Amino acid sequence: xxxxxxxxxxxxxxxxxxxxxxxxxxxxxxxxxxxxxxxxxxxxxxxxxxxxxxxxxxxxxxxxxxxxxxxxxxxxxxxxxxxxxxxxxxxxxxxxxxxxxxxxxxxxxxxxxxxxxxxxxxxxxxxxxxxxxxxxxxxxxxxxxxxxxxxxxxxxxxxxxxxxxxxxxxxxxxxxxxxxxxxxxxxxxxxxxxxxxxxxxxxxxxxxxxxxxxxxxxxxxxxxxxxxxxxxxxxxxxxxxxxxxxxxxxxxxxxxxxxxxxxxxxxxxxxxxxxxxxxxxxxxxxxxxxxxxxxxxxxxxxxxxxxxxxxxxxxxxxxxxxxxxxxxxxxxxxxxxxxxxxxxxxxxxxxxxxxxxxxxxxxxxxxxxxxxxxxxxxxxxxxxxxxxxxxxxxxxxxxxxxxxxxxxxxxxxxxxxxxxxxxxxxxxxxxxxxxxxxxxxxxxxxxxxx
Amino acid sequence: xxxxxxxxxxxxxxxxxxxxxxxxxxxxxxxxxxxxxxxxxxxxxxxxxxxxxxxxxxxxxxxxxxxxxxxxxxxxxxxxxxxxxxxxxxxxxxxxxxxxxxxxxxxxxxxxxxxxxxxxxxxxxxxxxxxxxxxxxxxxxxxxxxxxxxxxxxxxxxxxxxxxxxxxxxxxxxxxxxxxxxxxxxxxxxxxxxxxxxxxxxxxxxxxxxxxxxxxxxxxxx
Numbered sequence: 001x002x003x004x005x006x007x008x009x010x011x012x013x014x015x016x017x018x019x020x021x022x023x024x025x026x027x028x029x030x031x032x033x034x035x036x037x038x039x040x041x042x043x044x045x046x047x048x049x050x051x052x053x054x055x056x057x058x059x060x061x062x063x064x065x066x067x068x069x070x071x072x073x074x075x076x077x078x079x080x081x082x083x084x085x086x087x088x089x090x091x092x093x094x095x096x097x098x099x100x101x102x103x104x105x106x107x108x109x110x111x112x113x114x115x116x117x118x119x120x121x122x123x124x125x126x127x128x129x130x131x132x133x134x135x136x137x138x139x140x141x142x143x144x145x146x147x148x149x150x151x152x153x154x155x156x157x158x159x160x161x162x163x164x165x166x167x168x169x170x171x172x173x174x175x176x177x178x179x180x181x182x183x184x185x186x187x188x189x190x191x192x193x194x195x196x197x198x199x200x201x202x203x204x205x206x207x208x209x210x211x212x213x214x215x216x217x218x219x220x221x222x223x224x225x226x227x228x229x230x231x232x233x234x235x236x237x238x239x240x241x242x243x244x245x246x247x248x249x250x251x252x253x254x255x256x257x258x259x260x261x262x263x264x265x266x267x268x269x270x271x272x273x274x275x276x277x278x279x280x281x282x283x284x285x286x287x288x289x290x291x292x293x294x295x296x297x298x299x300x301x302x303x304x305x306x307x308x309x310x311x312x313x314x315x316x317x318x319x320x321x322x323x324x325x326x327x328x329x330x331x332x333x334x335x336x337x338x339x340x341x342x343x344x345x346x347x348x349x350x351x352x353x354x355x356x357x358x359x360x361x362x363x364x365x366x367x368x369x370x371x372x373x374x375x376x377x378x379x380x381x382x383x384x385x386x387x388x389x390x391x392x393x394x395x396x397x398x399x400x401x402x403x404x405x406x407x408x409x410x411x412x413x414x415x416x417x418x419x420x421x422x423x424x425x426x427x428x429x430x431x432x433x434x435x436x437x438x439x440x441x442x443x444x445x446x447x448x449x450x
Numbered sequence: 451x452x453x454x455x456x457x458x459x460x461x462x463x464x465x466x467x468x469x470x471x472x473x474x475x476x477x478x479x480x481x482x483x484x485x486x487x488x489x490x491x492x493x494x495x496x497x498x499x500x501x502x503x504x505x506x507x508x509x510x511x512x513x514x515x516x517x518x519x520x521x522x523x524x525x526x527x528x529x530x531x532x533x534x535x536x537x538x539x540x541x542x543x544x545x546x547x548x549x550x551x552x553x554x555x556x557x558x559x560x561x562x563x564x565x566x567x568x569x570x571x572x573x574x575x576x577x578x579x580x581x582x583x584x585x586x587x588x589x590x591x592x593x594x595x596x597x598x599x600x601x602x603x604x605x606x607x608x609x610x611x612x613x614x615x616x617x618x619x620x621x622x623x624x625x626x627x628x629x630x631x632x633x634x635x636x637x638x639x640x641x642x643x644x645x646x647x648x649x650x651x652x653x654x655x656x657x658x659x660x661x662x663x664x665x666x667x668x669x670x671x672x
Contacts, residue, residue: 050516053523061530065549074530076521116563158587187552219584252583314577317591321576324491324593332476348596352575449577 006067007032010060026051039064042077049076115173115183119166125291127284130160133275137164137248141171144179144214144246148273150237154251155277156446158315161250164277165216168248172214179213186222193229202232209236213245220251220269224260234265241271278442280316285309288316289323298327300337307339311350313399314449322346357400357448359411365448366393369440378413391423392441398424400448453652464506466514468615470608473598474503480593481507484567485514492561493592496571501635502599504571508539511569529553539569543589544579551582558588568592602629605636612640618647620657627659631666642666 014027030052031042041060043049053076061074121141126134133153140151151168153161169181184192196205209215215236223229240247251258254276255269280288286305293300300323312322329345330337343350367374370389377390390412397408398420405417412420431438471478477496483489496504508524515522515537522537529540529550538557540546546554554570561568572579576590600608606625613620620643632639646665650657 057523057530058525058528061528064530076535157583158591187555315587317587318577321590321592321594325595328480328489328491328593329476332479349575349594352578352596 006034006064010063013059013063014056027056038073038075040075040077042079045078049078115169115181116166117170119163120170121167123291124160124163124167125280125284125288127280127287129278129280129284130164133164133277136273136275137168138171140246140248141168142175144168144172145244149241149244150247150249150269150272152249152251152255152269152272152274153277154253154255154274156252156279156315156442158317159277159279160316161277162218165218165248165250169214169216172246176213180211181214181216182209182212183216183218185218186220189217189233190223190226190229193232197228206232206235210239210243212240215240215245215247217247218250220249221253221258221261224258227262230262230265234262234268237265237268241268247272279313279445282306282309285313285316285319288319292320292323293327296327298330298337300326304337304339304342307342308346311346314446322349325349359397359401359403359408362393362396362400362448363411366396366444369444369447380413388437391427392437392444394420394423395427395441396444396448399445453654455648455651463513464510466507466510468611469503469506469510470600470604470611472600472604474595477507477595477597480595481511481569485511485518491593492565492567493558493588494567494569495576495589495592495594496569496597497573497575497594498597499599500573501637502597503636504597505541507597508541508569508571512537512539515567529557535566537567537569539571541571543570543572544574544581546581551585555582555585555588558585571597600636605629605639608636609639609643612643613647616644616647618643618650618657624657624659624662627662628666 010032011027015023018027026048029044029048031040033040033042041049041052043052057074121134121138124134133155136148136151137153139147140149153164155161166183169183172179173181192205193202196202217233223233237247249269251269255261255266255274258266286302286309289300289305289308290302293305304326308322308326309319312319326337326342326345330341333341335341363374363377366389367377370385372386372389376386377393379386381387394408394412397403397411398405401408403411405420409415409417409420427437427441431441466478466482469478480489480491481494484492484494496507498504512522512524520536522539523535524539524541526541527545527550529538529546530553540554543554558568560566570589572589575596576586576594579586579589581589606629609625609628610620624646628639628642632642642662642665646657646662649661649665653661655661
């Protein structure tokens with residue numbers, strides 16, 4: 001009986017660490033039950049409940065973690081030990097369409113196997129950075145299981161991978177209401193498999209995943225270094241693709257680059273189509289902002305969108321966060337949104353960014369990346385081994401700092417501003433023909449922007 | 451003979467009303483709107499230096515949510531998976547371990563999709579947090595505010611208001627001395643003020659600079 005052992009250990013701990021009066025008042029009246037991975041704590045009144053949550057819950061959680069493989073979920077109730085009345089619960093599970101359609105439903109850990117109806121193709125902004133992934137996703141959504149199976153979408157965080165695969169799910173559901181669709185984040189998939197192994201219900205979970213028409217699995221890199229889960233996923237992937245059922249996978253990197261993943265799985269990932277989503281370019285960031293702003297009652301002009309997009313470059317979530325901040329600032333001060341106001345609203349954010357991206361920081365990061373010395377970057381040497389990193393560093397300095405071209409030139413061993421212009425142009429051209437250099441550039445950009 | 455004090459000092463709890471706003475008026479207003487349910491955004495990330503008032507705001511918001519009859523909790527250092535509460539505040543997010551970060555990731559997604567309110571605090575802006583990338587970028591997705599510490603004038607006002615709440619009349623020169631000679635973070639200043647109050651009661655004397663100096667003396671080695 002794990003519940004008895006766990007609660008006994010909590011009781012012993014609190015009895016030893018608390019004065020008897022406190023123990024008798026707060027801990028003793030609690031009722032403790034375990035149902036699967038859910039722990040229910042029942043207190044006689046809301047005051048005791050509040051106090052227990054504030055003062056004793058972290059210790060109970062800590063102890064519970066050593067009894068459960070994952071972290072159990074907690075529910076708090078108020079009432080007598082025998083007849084309990086559920087305490088007020090938050091609003092949850094507004095729509096659980098995907099799970100309702102998916103028999104035989106195994107006991108999955110949370111309400112995660114569901115589609116968010118707000119993530120559709122209609123509100124997905126496309127640009128050069130995600131064009132290919134977008135058209136592949138549309139093709140897959142229109143004819144699941146026929147082309148590109150599995151569809152493997154990779155790219156950095158906050159670039160719209162989840163939006164895209166959820167849009168596939170929503171489109172398929174729209175076309176065929178009876179389709180069995182499951183969206184699952186890889187960490188939840190791992191917990192489901194672990195839980196199934198523990199409760200000896202692995203067949204149930206197999207049956208569930210193999211019965212799907214469309215499996216959308218997000219952030220597959222989280223099953224790295226988990227061989228048993230990888231094996232399960234390998235079988236599921238084979239079974240679904242063999243049965244012409246569609247599988248869509250997202251990942252933060254190219255299949256071959258995922259470390260801790262069995263080669264037979266990474267090679268399967270590449271069987272269908274592998275497409276990248278790159279960080280959005282300026283025009284796309286502006287388009288995203290204008291689309292988001294059009295859904296609000298507080299209008300945003302193009303020049304404001306350009307200002308925000310120029311300064312928030314790393315990912316779409318932070319871009320949306322910045323827009324929200326500008327909107328909140330404008331409402332609080334009861335002033336319309338202008339570039340001036342956006343500057344004021346984002347002052348803290350921009351100041352924290354600028355701290356990071358100094359030209360010295362760029363030179364150091366690029367030099368470390370290519371294993372050359374910063375001194376070489378600033379020297380007159382013109383061998384390709386030195387010149388290429390120098391050009392990349394100059395191009396990054398133009399993108400990431402507000403320095404003028406003559407200032408950038410001066411910071412690189414007193415070079416002329418035309419040299420900087422040439423370097424930027426050369427890097428831009430090289431990025432279109434040399435994919436390795438393009439990947440290096442994107443990576444450096446992300447490192448510098450944290 | 452030393453006067454012993456009865457432990458009946460009024461219990462001080464952080465609230466949004468006793469937070470001296472300083473340059474954080476917009477943040478305070480945003481939190482009030484979110485708690486009243488009159489704002490669209492339900493996920494907040496507050497960052498700033500230690501002592502700037504992040505924990506005060508988190509606890510105050512949780513207190514207010516509870517006063518409105520909601521289930522709310524403020525956690526630090528650990529985050530249980532799938533806590534069924536309407537409002538969760540996570541203080542010092544950078545102290546979360548791998549399991550805590552995974553729980554925060556799920557919690558964030560759940561709050562965005564289904565409702566509730568999430569308030570997270572950390573020492574640095576979201577982009578500089580040393581957390582899982584998908585957690586870090588999510589924290590930057592909601593409303594992000596830097597909590598600005600108070601300047602000296604605002605600190606003096608905060609000290610006076612804290613003293614008033616304890617029924618202590620703080621002379622201006624005592625407040626000024628404390629600001630000039632004490633540590634510069636508000637929690638430390640408030641702790642000295644509490645010690646001064648206790649000493650005044652014990653000695654039955656009004657607060658004064660000499661008494662404050664005694665309180666601020668480092669304890670003599672035993």
